[in-house]
Amino acid sequence: MDTGHTAWILAAAALVCILIPALALFYGGMVGSRRILNMMMMCFGGVSVVAVLWALFGYSAVFGNSVGKLGLIGDVTQYPGLDQLLADNPDAPIPVALFAAFQLLFAGITTAIIAGAAAGRMKFGAWMLFAGIWSTLVYLPVAHWVFALSSPDGSVTGGWILNGIKAIDFAGGTAVHINAGIAALALSLVLGRSAGWPKSEHVRPHSRPLVLVGAGLLWVGWFGFNAGSALAAGNSAAVVFLNTAVAGAAALLGWIAVERLRLRRASSVGAASGLVAGLVAITPACGAVGPLGAIAIGAIAGAVCSLAIEWKFRLGFDDSLDVVGVHLVGGVIGTLLIGLFAIEAAPNKTAGLFYGGGFTLLGTQALATAAVLVYSFVVTWISAKIVQLTVGLRIDPEDELRGIDIAAHAEEAYVIDEEPVQLGSPSRT
Template identity: 60%
Template sequence: MTEALAAANTAWILAAFTAVALMVAGLALFYGGMVSVRSTLNMAMMVFGALAVVGVLWIVFGYSVAFGDSVGGLRLIGNPLEYLGSSKLLEAPAEPGLPPALFSAFQLLFAAITVALIAGAVADRMKFGSWMLFAGLWATLVYFPVAHWVFAFDSADGSVQGGWIANSLQAVDFAGGTAVHVNAGIAALALILVIGKRAIFPHAPRPHSLPLTMLGAGILFFGWFGFNAGSALAAGNSAAVVALNTLAAACAGICAWLVVEKLRHGHATSLGASSGLIAALVGITPACGAVSPMGALAVGAVCGAVCCLAITMKFRFGLDDSLDVVGIHLVGGVIGTILIGLLADPAAPSGATGLFYGGGFGTLGKQTVAVLAVLAYSFTVTWLIAKVMDLTMGLRVPADAETEGVDVVVHRESAYFLESIELAEGKVEPGAAVVTAEVITEKAAAPATT
């Protein structure tokens, strides 16, 4: 690689890195707008808290576990001591290429966002301190090993051995269908099984600000181009194809969700448009480098339609998935990963051949094994982490915190002047007891519920 080309690639990944970094704020707004007016700050804090905890662990040992040389012949984890403290990442590449520090920073954001996705499933009811500990344990025991399986490829000279899904199984996952979305989605399911339902379930607070949710979805959409196209790790044709496929799937996902919503409920909603966008982006994440633009439309449409139907299943099974992490990220991630086995076009950057292109069942089988492996491992370990935490320090906030709102009880803050809002809506009489700045100040003297 020439120095000029290496510089261009580095500039592109730096741009992609900044786009993915903005997804943290996008996710906080997307989730924050969908929860109660009394929980929006807590939701944002859970997202930013996940970034903080995972970022520290990534620098200390997470990058080594995910991208270090495999320990043993099973290719399950990288050597946790290889990049301990990441001092080796200060070195410039021996030949013109992508700086290791930039690659590590880019992948750090993948890890943080994956953990943050889980937060939406337990909105309104999880202790903040328990969430922070859960985020660290889950990243260490689940995300870092699974990232090694999926993202760590063997070095060109064979001196570094990567994970088993990427190298032994050779399943296709361009940007994280299994490691990110299936992983976070099934972990969310395990966590809600342990933590239980909100007191008001199956009723739920109305989204307090759909404009915030749509803004968050738009920011996530912007960042997703860095997430997917940046995973090409070069400024070239692969990144361009991935960007086009990501855009195509997103458009189809919005249309499909709104059609299903209109047919079932008679209305096409802003929340539906936002959800259809995210569902399609989830589905195209693993497939963005493996399908044609027409294939991307199919992936987006299927994910938009099926996820719209899937989110209603939580009521049938009594699962309080607050913000539909399971219905969108788990279902969409599985669909996108499996559809590669059918729709993979050998002309696409990944070079895989799906069943519909004459490739037989080989690719479909590999994709299925990869999905099942991540499902089984992530669910089992997540359930054990959550169960042990619940039996020791507890996961749930007290009942009064659910009633009053976790923003005030846990964080001693309120996103809005609720007295003015409730007076304007005629919900309380002037002088009635409502949550005000004075109440928050008074509560600050009491021990915090973390």
């Protein structure tokens, strides 16, 4: 057991945990003032459902030995309740229980990302049920495909994307961002548009400072997400950390540059969204490219995602907080551009097309992307339909118009005391 590696992954896991309130603030600032509590509750609630399921059978489904030889799903009976992970393992560089906790947070934040597509119009109970179904039927199999490593002696069979076609996804571009982004599209199609969309007052961000604060905290937490995926305190983590920093910055600049050219302004929400788009895009590529490649991927993602968020208006689907335009499009860009910008000096030690590697890697990345897109969309759509036909998805139209916070939680985020306070009177708590 290496205490240095263990200390770093403990810190990285804490940084990934910061992503939960960061996403809640980022999403919460982007919705209307009468939707913020529900939006934040969807983030925290979805993560909580996933955490319990992860301990019961989720870890086994992802990192258990594959059932059969195809690498489709792990054995859910292998580590029930995770009691088997508590003992010291002298052969592991970090405690297995720590690795399980680190990956638990990946599963939770992936589910929470989807909530942005359903802002303000989905029953809270229906969301909690959907979160449990989706994480079980979609996230766990896809994460097994991407993250579960086969043992060198063949005694443990891992996922087919990682071990079969050998696609590169350092920290979760396919399993996390493409997966959540295409799921958000499927859910938004089943759920339908918000009342008054796209001109409803609830569509406008009610607190741009919260959006910026949330984006900044996401940047901080993302260092744990990406660099922690090296699973060691060493050169790989350092390279990934550097790539994550410059890609996020380049994407912010790319997004506001497009805004400046198209709209003659550079908005705060655009800057925050561009930053997140760059972090999404570099997630799969952070161990495969150098800093110049990271800057290129970030800048491309920021510019393209800035244009992609307009698709929902042209195609007529209500993706409330642009999960599709940022996470799906950014995830696809980052995953595919590995095939162009990968460099052998990076931790993944593979060359892309621009560095003499040919088209093979690009084709492999495209196959992994297509597989996750198709599986996640189909199963998510069916899952959402099942919830719709059983408990229903949408809140009442009247509750949607007056704001979901009071209807779902009997609370208001901001209570203004209109009674004047007399000078010299006792202060009120």
